[in-house]
Amino acid sequence: MNLDDIINSMTPEVYxxxxxxxxxxxxxxxLR
Known part of the structure; x- marks a missing residue:
């Protein structure tokens, strides 16, 4: 599983x- 797969599987909510x-x-x- 590469980065593109992860990004493509991400839903707008997760993003x-x-x-x-x-x-x-x-x-x-x-603030620190």
Missing amino acids: QRLSTAVELGKCLMA
Whole structure:
């Protein structure tokens, strides 16, 4: 299983949660 397979199997919901988690991580790092 390569990266393309993983990306293609990702649903919009999963992608949305992933980007939300990234944004939260950026906010937490900025607060420190």
